[in-house]
Amino acid sequence: MAIEVEDLCLKIMGERGEITILKSCSMQIPKGEFWMLLGPNGCGKSTVLKALAGILRPSLGHVIVRGQKSFVFQNPDHQVVMPTAEADVAFGLGCFNLPEDEVKERVYKSLEAVGMSMYSQRPIQTLSGGQKQRVAIAGALAEASQVLLLDELTTFLDESDQKSVLEAVQKAVHGSKLVTALWVTHRLEELEYADGAVYMENGRVILSGNVSRVRRYIQRQKNKTIEW
Numbered sequence: 001m002a003i004e005v006e007d008l009c010l011k012i013m014g015e016r017g018e019i020t021i022l023k024s025c026s027m028q029i030p031k032g033e034f035w036m037l038l039g040p041n042g043c044g045k046s047t048v049l050k051a052l053a054g055i056l057r058p059s060l061g062h063v064i065v066r067g068q069k070s071f072v073f074q075n076p077d078h079q080v081v082m083p084t085a086e087a088d089v090a091f092g093l094g095c096f097n098l099p100e101d102e103v104k105e106r107v108y109k110s111l112e113a114v115g116m117s118m119y120s121q122r123p124i125q126t127l128s129g130g131q132k133q134r135v136a137i138a139g140a141l142a143e144a145s146q147v148l149l150l151d152e153l154t155t156f157l158d159e160s161d162q163k164s165v166l167e168a169v170q171k172a173v174h175g176s177k178l179v180t181a182l183w184v185t186h187r188l189e190e191l192e193y194a195d196g197a198v199y200m201e202n203g204r205v206i207l208s209g210n211v212s213r214v215r216r217y218i219q220r221q222k223n224k225t226i227e228w
């Protein structure tokens, strides 16, 4: 397993005292697979991702992420900081003290893995939101991250950009077999790209595993009054 979460409880101190956000959540995500985490607004998806990233500490339970991890955020304009895609990916490698040839090779291979090698020299401000997200994912791959934690990357993207980012993640995961991705989303249609899925409600994991089972369950919930 690349990700193991066991009985994760997470409480935070709010203005009126302690608030329980996650209640005994468990999930197991196999290495080399592309999984999605779904659930209604406020059910705790981003909080799970932040606990996996080490941004939030569990109050109880265990979180294990095997291998180097990277967190990619929702807003494409917060992801990339350098003038070109190539420079941005190389910038992230700055702290690794690598020989120049290796930096060039990692930058090329990671941009290639997300279908962005032809845009390597393009000024960053001329890229679409989805292309910027793909540059951010390339940055994580160049750093040899084995676990990608991806928080609602398609929120600000149009339909063709959404598709390009989903395809890039799927290709990066299935192409390497070493990379595992956990993708938080509201969009049921994105499940078609997933190898597995986790469904949450109200701070709890309700269902985890087979995509078709999770899809059927969510469709039933959507037909009730659950607000997404």
Ligand SMILES: Nc1ncnc2c1ncn2[C@@H]1O[C@H](COP(=O)(O)OP(=O)(O)OP(=O)(O)O)[C@@H](O)[C@H]1O
Pocket: 012, 014, 019, 021, 039, 040, 041, 042, 043, 044, 045, 046, 047, 048
């Ligand atoms: N710092 C905080 N203070 C108070 N409540 C918080 C805080 N952070 C999160 N919450 C609450 O915890 C719950 C879970 O939040 P979280 O962002 O994980 O949900 P989510 O499923 O990712 O929501 P969305 O789909 O809307 O992004 C929500 O009810 C949210 O309001």
